[in-house]
Amino acid sequence: MRKKKLSATQKRLLCAFIGSSLFWHTPVLGYGEESPEAVPATGHTTEEKVAKDSGQYEFNLEGIEVTAKRLRTTSPIYAGGQVARESNLGVLGNRDFMDTPFSITSYTSQAIEDRQASTLQDILRSDSSVRFGTSDGHIMENFTIRGLTVNNEYIYFNGMAGLAPQGRVPLEFVDRVEVLKGPAALLYGGVNASVGGAINLVPKRAAEEDFTTLTTDYTSQTQLGGHIDISRRFGEDKELGVRFNGVYKDGETEIDDQSKKRLLGSLAIDYTKDKWRTTLDAYGSQESYDNGSVSMYNFYQNSTTKQYSYSDAPDGSTNLLKGAYGTLRNNAFLFKTEYDLQDNITAYASIGKLASTSTGYITGNHIRSLKSDGTATINLYNQYLWTDTTSADFSIRANYQTGSVKHQLNLGYNQTDTDSASTYNSITGIQTNLYNPTSLASYYSLLSTPSRPNKTSETNLSSLFFGDTLSFDKAKTELTLGLRKQNVETYSYALNTGALTSSYESDATTPVIGLVVKPWGDSVSLYANYIEALSPGTVVSNTSYSNYGQVLAPYRTKQQEVGVKWDQGKFANTLAFFQINKPNSLVENSVQSYDGEQRHEGVEWNTFGNVSEHVRLLGGITYLDAKVTRAASNQGKVPYGTPRWLMNAGAEWDTPWNRDLTLSLLAVYTGTQYADSGNTVKLPSSVRFDLGARYKTTVDHTPVTFRANVENIFNKHYWSGAFSDGYVTLGGPRTFKLSATWNL
Numbered sequence: 001m002r003k004k005k006l007s008a009t010q011k012r013l014l015c016a017f018i019g020s021s022l023f024w025h026t027p028v029l030g031y032g033e034e035s036p037e038a039v040p041a042t043g044h045t046t047e048e049k050v051a052k053d054s055g056q057y058e059f060n061l062e063g064i065e066v067t068a069k070r071l072r073t074t075s076p077i078y079a080g081g082q083v084a085r086e087s088n089l090g091v092l093g094n095r096d097f098m099d100t101p102f103s104i105t106s107y108t109s110q111a112i113e114d115r116q117a118s119t120l121q122d123i124l125r126s127d128s129s130v131r132f133g134t135s136d137g138h139i140m141e142n143f144t145i146r147g148l149t150v151n152n153e154y155i156y157f158n159g160m161a162g163l164a165p166q167g168r169v170p171l172e173f174v175d176r177v178e179v180l181k182g183p184a185a186l187l188y189g190g191v192n193a194s195v196g197g198a199i200n201l202v203p204k205r206a207a208e209e210d211f212t213t214l215t216t217d218y219t220s221q222t223q224l225g226g227h228i229d230i231s232r233r234f235g236e237d238k239e240l241g242v243r244f245n246g247v248y249k250d251g252e253t254e255i256d257d258q259s260k261k262r263l264l265g266s267l268a269i270d271y272t273k274d275k276w277r278t279t280l281d282a283y284g285s286q287e288s289y290d291n292g293s294v295s296m297y298n299f300y301q302n303s304t305t306k307q308y309s310y311s312d313a314p315d316g317s318t319n320l321l322k323g324a325y326g327t328l329r330n331n332a333f334l335f336k337t338e339y340d341l342q343d344n345i346t347a348y349a350s351i352g353k354l355a356s357t358s359t360g361y362i363t364g365n366h367i368r369s370l371k372s373d374g375t376a377t378i379n380l381y382n383q384y385l386w387t388d389t390t391s392a393d394f395s396i397r398a399n400y401q402t403g404s405v406k407h408q409l410n411l412g413y414n415q416t417d418t419d420s421a422s423t424y425n426s427i428t429g430i431q432t433n434l435y436n437p438t439s440l441a442s443y444y445s446l447l448s449t450p451s452r453p454n455k456t457s458e459t460n461l462s463s464l465f466f467g468d469t470l471s472f473d474k475a476k477t478e479l480t481l482g483l484r485k486q487n488v489e490t491y492s493y494a495l496n497t498g499a500l501t502s503s504y505e506s507d508a509t510t511p512v513i514g515l516v517v518k519p520w521g522d523s524v525s526l527y528a529n530y531i532e533a534l535s536p537g538t539v540v541s542n543t544s545y546s547n548y549g550q551v552l553a554p555y556r557t558k559q560q561e562v563g564v565k566w567d568q569g570k571f572a573n574t575l576a577f578f579q580i581n582k583p584n585s586l587v588e589n590s591v592q593s594y595d596g597e598q599r600h601e602g603v604e605w606n607t608f609g610n611v612s613e614h615v616r617l618l619g620g621i622t623y624l625d626a627k628v629t630r631a632a633s634n635q636g637k638v639p640y641g642t643p644r645w646l647m648n649a650g651a652e653w654d655t656p657w658n659r660d661l662t663l664s665l666l667a668v669y670t671g672t673q674y675a676d677s678g679n680t681v682k683l684p685s686s687v688r689f690d691l692g693a694r695y696k697t698t699v700d701h702t703p704v705t706f707r708a709n710v711e712n713i714f715n716k717h718y719w720s721g722a723f724s725d726g727y728v729t730l731g732g733p734r735t736f737k738l739s740a741t742w743n744l
Contacts, residue, residue, distance in 0.1 A: 079570035080616040082111040090187035101514030128620040133723040136732025147642035148196030156200040162389035167328035173245040173266035176202040183533030189414035195557040206241025217739035225249030243268040256319040275340035288327040292319040316733035326360030358385040374434035382447040383424040406471040423453040460489040480514035504551035555583040571609035597630040614654035641722035645671035664692035686718035703743040
């Protein structure tokens with residue numbers, strides 16, 4: 001097992017982490033506070049209520065009434081605290097879920113904390129439309145939404161493409177995790193192959209009231225850690241906000257003999273002055289593992305004829321890669337500003353940059369050709385991967401009225417430029433056995449980590465968006481129409497010489513249409529949408545094809561969706577009917593193209609909120625009917641990794657004998673699914689249960705919340721899904737989590 005000492009940088013970060021907790025706990029002197037509002041004798045007027053609900057604050061200066069627009073620190077929370085009312089729809093701005101012509105769920109920081117979620121996979125386990133494309137606990141996390149892939153590099157950060165942490169996303173600095181189902185690149189900008197949906201991370205902001213919280217936690221086997229969260233506001237009107245989050249965790253995990261270390265530091269600053277509002281978010285994260293990793297598994301018995309043989313799932317703690325190691329580092333910043341040109345016109349501008357580096361045994365180290373007797377082979381890849389992304393946008397939003405019709409006009413431009421490279425040293429075909437693993441020490445000694453490679457890929461994405469939301473009949477009907485003109489430029493370079501080997505440029509225009517109708521008041525919304533997503537074409541790499549070396553044109557994925565949303569005030573239901581048509585690679589007459597197609601049709605039901613004063617629900621059921629509708633072979637087959645039935649049901653109960661004690665249960669059901677495109681191997685259905693409890697109390701006049709969670713309480717061994725043809729993912733083992741959060 002490789003033993004590592006703290007680097008000088010890590011030591012300084014740890015000292016800053018501890019020191020800042022002492023400094024920030026010191027009371028801040030010398031800032032003014034807003035005077036308490038006088039209560040009018042006749043109560044609040046309608047105009048006053050609208051101003052407060054819209055994030056405006058009114059106060060008087062020597063008889064002169066002044067209204068200042070304060071940057072909203074968080075989205076309004078729905079009853080129960082687990083889901084936010086609003087979500088960021090990219091160029092369309094923040095929208096209440098009842099005013100949104102899409103299926104979207106926004107998970108709150110409270111839900112994240114109560115589940116003791118440290119990564120996206122932990123919190124998205126509550127969503128029936130989401131499953132995972134990597135085994136539980138892997139250093140890389142990929143997802144599927146509505147049965148279609150959403151890779152981690154296509155996660156958005158505060159509505160911007162290319163700036164979210166790559167690998168595994170830490171959640172301690174995230175206020176909301178927003179999940180939009182269906183193709184969404186048109187809304188957020190960018191061109192990507194992840195067409196199942198979009199995941200947007202909204203960073204934490206300084207709250208109106210100052211606070212400091214310290215969380216200490218334990219995760220089995222011996223993972224210990226701490227998280228400090230500091231929120232402060234400064235200035236006479238508290239116009240400057242600062243939020244700091246710091247995390248340090250280290251120790252052995254539930255994966256046999258594996259250890260992990262995780263570091264996070266984030267700073268969020270917001271400032272409001274008259275008509276100007278601006279934010280700056282910066283973070284640095286590092287995750288490293290030592291002495292092995294969980295794996296993905298391959299059922300191939302003959303890669304030429306694509307013959308498969310099913311094997312039962314091993315224990316989720318199985319570690320066949322003992323001795324492997326890897327490190328992921330992410331550093332990023334995002335600067336956003338907005339200015340009110342007029343009362344009804346606001347200009348927005350943003351720029352950000354991400355630098356991500358991964359070294360060690362990161363991807364591709366799968367267990368291959370697994371047989372029922374446990375025999376298999378391993379390919380080892382010691383890698384160096386890096387990505388540098390710059391993302392920027394500029395937009396203008398205007399509100400105006402023509403006759404009885406209100407308009408919200410949006411015009412925006414965005415640009416995302418990405419440079420990247422990858423290289424590796426490898427050994428393939430190592431014989432092993434699931435029940436008697438081969439020692440890999442001698443192989444690791446032959447594989448050094450490569451040095452940082454020269455740039456091998458460059459992608460420049462730019463787009464122009466125009467949209468208008470028309471509101472009729474006192475907002476009972478809203479129609480959104482939009483177009484995005486997208487341009488794609490890709491360049492490939494030789495690894496050793498840096499010479500340009502291929503390039504490609506293309507453009508396309510994609511539409512969005514959204515409709516929301518409220519025929520019976522604000523409690524019921526009927527909605528529909530049509531949206532297209534543009535995905536980049538790939539280079540034909542098979543030398544036997546007659547169009548070898550050709551860069552295929554970008555392809556379009558199309559979605560039609562209708563649904564209904566019902567808000568009872570404290571409990572809400574949403575129901576969606578959707579169809580997604582996605583082009584697939586097709587080879588005919590030795591020519592590769594995107595003329596193939598698969599179709600995903602389905603129904604989603606989601607529910608959240610309080611069913612009674614002390615009982616909360618969060619979950620849903622998804623029915624998915626996926627088919628390959630056009631192909632040279634496998635036409636009419638079910639795409640791998642697309643279960644027909646999925647269910648996630650979570651409940652919380654405040655116990656009657658002590659309302660400060662809350663018990664929770666989460667059940668996750670995944671129906672049968674095929675592991676291969678030929679539908680020869682079917683994975684059995686699975687159900688796993690998670691239990692939780694939390695208790696709020698006071699210790700020495702300090703509010704404390706104790707939490708305990710057990711994931712996969714029956715330690716079920718199961719295949720959780722399929723992420724590639726013949727490759728399956730493994731569900732995690734039983735895991736215990738304990739924490740205490742102190743409000744200092």
